[in-house]
Amino acid sequence: MPRTKKTTPQVSLSDPQYFFNRELSWLEFNKRVLHEATDSRTPLLERLKFMAIFSANLDEFFMVRIAGLKKQVDVGVTTLTPDGRTPSEQLDAIHRILLPVVIEQHQHFQQVLRSQLVEEGINILNYMDLNQEQRAHLQNYFEQEIFPVLTPLAVDHSHPFPYISNLSLNLAVLVKDPETGREDFARVKVPKVLPRFVRFPKKLRQQYQDKLAVWTGVPLEQVIGHNLESLFPGMNIQEYYPFRITRNADLAVEEDEADDLLLAIEQELRKRRIGGSAVRMEVQSTMPHAMRRMLRQEMGLKKSDIYEVEGLLGLGDLMSFLELPVPELKDPVWTPATPSRLRSPAVEEDLEDIFSVIRSSDLLLHHPYHSFTGTVQKFITQAASDPDVQAIKMTLYRTSGDSPIVNSLICAAENGKQVVVLVELKARFDEENNIVWARKLEQAGVHVVYGLVGLKTHTKISLVVRRENHKIVRYVHIGTGNYNPKTARVYTDLGLLSCREDLGADLTDLFNFLTGYSRQRSYRKLLVAPVNLRDRMLAMIRREIEHCRQDSTGRIVAKMNSLVDPEIITTLYEASQAGVQIDLIVRGICCLRPGVEGVSENIRVVSVVGRYLEHSRIFYFHNGGQEEVYIGSADWMRRNLDRRVEAVVPIEDPQIAKDLQEILGIMLSDNRQAWDLQLDGSYLQRHPAEDTQKQCSQKILMELAQENTGVA
Structure with a gap:
């Protein structure tokens, strides 16, 4: 393509017209995610997955970005973004753009995907469509499994409005006393400890295409809603409506004031579980205006914070359907490959000595196309048991709850190696998981560091120090993704394995910067x-x-x-x-x-x-x-x-x-x-x-x- 050189008059490149708004650009990204959920070329259950991802993305967007903008409005911030908007103007634009997209999402699920699922033998039924045998089964399930964990909360002069927890699905119930004729409001929380979709046993599933349906069931909230008489005996159930609340869930930790960062973040996590101020309420379109107005006022929300949708709330729970045993409705199974240099050509099996491969030349890893287990995990696991390895240092930003890498680090410490791990406690929404692993590592004798004040440690680096032929050789892994075997199967990430001296020296300096007192201002190769x-x-x-x-x-x-x-x-x-x-x-x-x-x-x-x-x-x-x-x-x-x-x-x-x-x-x-x-x-x-x-x-x-x- 030929170059085009500037011939127009000089312009101010910081002019707001040359910048897109960060929040609105993110909404455009989530629209692209939603498109995958509506694209007929996407396998059906994968479309449900993208529906769920779209919803989960929005939850986090409200908990963090919307919550942050609301805080700015509350304290009177009027600073303009590079595109020239105030916090208040951003909130208005977000609501104007987002509301029709959310409506489109729910309508597509209700009107298109549900019927397509039925054609494939997956029946997400409404309670009203059930036969007597199915209803009897659900009534028994309610009495045995659901009723014991429910807690109805009344709202009247002696019962204040209950606290509604973050991301909770609830039923707003209107009950009437047959003796006094008085109507009262009550709230029932849909328990998260039970599956969101209640599955029928085989004998109660529908038939399709002359065979038994793959899955038949109903949403949990409908089972609760049609058995409310058990929760309010002697009262008349007038009506019930689902609603869902999203709250500010960003942590606010003043590191300079925190003598113990781990303890401070634990305290903030307890606050998050309770939840901050409400930032969004989702309701079904059938909820009466008087009820949504009452809920809105109790939550301290504005009209623009209410998202009215058709059908089910909380579509993030659709992710569970990806577990159904119908491979023809999913992407083809992909088994990550082991790079040829890490395989023995004679017997086509993984080589034992990864260090000899790295010594021959640098190795590029590309996940999930390359196996995480057979490369990065192997690098750490082998280092943990190798008698010539003297030290292992690495950063952990996000890792899985059953991380083999963390277990290898514990094994290395037990084997007498010097093991240093920088655990980033401020990795958003992974703080609790990281605290658990940090404590486990410390108990095993690993040197655990929690990063630098005012900075998140986001870098993905590992350093293995090995004695070879009476000298020290440093092996490094520098990557773009977290040391997490689960996300390594669904995120595309790159990593470099090398034993170049300059990179080993740079990582040594970088770890000293992270763990000790260092004002390192220059590196040989690293940026x-x-x-x-x-x-x-x-x-x-x-x-x-x-x-x-x-x-x-x-x-x-x-x-x-x-x-x-x-x-x-x-x-x-x-x-x-x-x-x-x-x-x-x-x-x-x-x-x-x-x-x-x-x-x-x-x-x-x-x-x-x-x-x-x-x-x-x-x-x-x-x-x-x-x-x-x-x-x-x-x-x-x-x-x-x-x-x-x-x-x-x-x-x-x-x-x-x-x-x-x-x-x-x-x-x-x-x-x-x-x-x-x-x-x-x-x-x-x-x-x-x-x-x-x-x-x-x-x-x-x-x-x-x-x-x-x-x-x-």
Whole structure:
């Protein structure tokens, strides 16, 4: 593509018109998630999964982002965002844009997906549609399993309005005393300890296509609602309506004031379980206005905080249907491959000594295409039992509840090795899990560190110190994703295994920075936030500008989760004006406006939303033919560049650099799950022409992983 150099008059690149709003851009991302739930090309149960993901995403958005904006409004903040909006204006815009999308989601589930599920033998029935035998079964189930755990809460002069917990599904019940004729309100919480959807036994399932249905059942709240007489004996049940509450769930920990950070976060977690102020109420469209007004007033909510929907609330619970044994309604099973270098060609089994492989040359890992168990987990597990390994150091931001890596670290400590783990207690919504593992590690003799005051440790790094032939060799893993075997199956992430001396020395310095007293300001190879990452990224963008000004080629390709930082964005605009060709692969939030004449006409932004969550970060700079490629844990966001500890590593192995460029090329060529960001902030999904071959990047990468391991 020929370069387009600026010929228009000078403009202010910080003008709000050149920035998209962060929150509204996130809503556009979640719309793309919802599209996967409505796309007929997506397998049916996977559509339910995307319905659930859309809902879970929204829950977190309200608990954190909306809650934060409301706090700003309450304390009178009027500071403008880069796109020129106040907190109040953002809330208004969010509600205006989001409400019709939520209505669309519920209508599609009610009117389309439920009937399609029936056609496949999956019947989510309404209680009113049940026969007598099914009702009798549910009444018995109610009495045996549900009734004992329910607690009806009355509201009257002697009973104040009950506290409604965060993300709880509730029934608002109107009861009438037959003796006095007085009507009263009561609340019944739908218990989370029971399955949201009550399944019938085989004998009570419907038939479909001359065979037994795969699944037949009803929502739990309907079973409770049609048995309320047991909770209010002697009273007449007038009506009941489900409603759901979302509260502020962000932690507020003043680290400077916390003598014990672990204890302080535990206390905040207890507050979160109770919940902060309410930020949203979801109700069914059938709820009378008088009842929703009463609930709204008791919750301290505004009319704009009420989301009225058709049908079931809390569609995040649809995720449970992915467990049904109907593989034809799901994505094909993918078994992650082990890289060929980690397999013995003679017997086609995993090699025992991962260190010898790393010594021969650097190794690139790409999850979930490559096995996490057979690579990263193997690296730590082998180090834990290797008698030549003297120390293991690593960071844990998020890990699974049954983490084999944590167990390996405990084993290493028990084997007498020096083990240091930095556990990030402030990893949002994983704080409780991290506290559990931190205590378990400490009890096993692991040196546990909780990070730096004012900074989250988000970097994904491991360092293994090994004695070989009377000298110390340091092995490193530097990645883009968490040390979590569960998310490694659904997030795309990259990792580098290496024993390069300069990287080993850099990680040693970085761990000393994290665990001790250090003002380390320079690293041999690593780009580290908040030390030098921002400055180096800006310098490399400006270097491309200089190449263009010297009549050479300027080229940048960057893949990340989010692009928000104003300084990075304005520098990219300067690069575009100079003629640098820029392709950005940004899965989620993108505040940069591409395609603006005289500002960003040389910038293109694509988002890929598919089976796997795109989580890897890759940065490519042409550098006048001396190409440079980096991977790491940081997005181009203020928090990653300034308020988190991040590590980005240069790729010096020519073959790995080529492999990463190939990944970028495959992503940019996607015409199945790729969306192009438009000038107005909307996204347009690519569709291949009739005579064009379909290019699904994630499918292509799976096929390449199989080819590279010799798997047919």
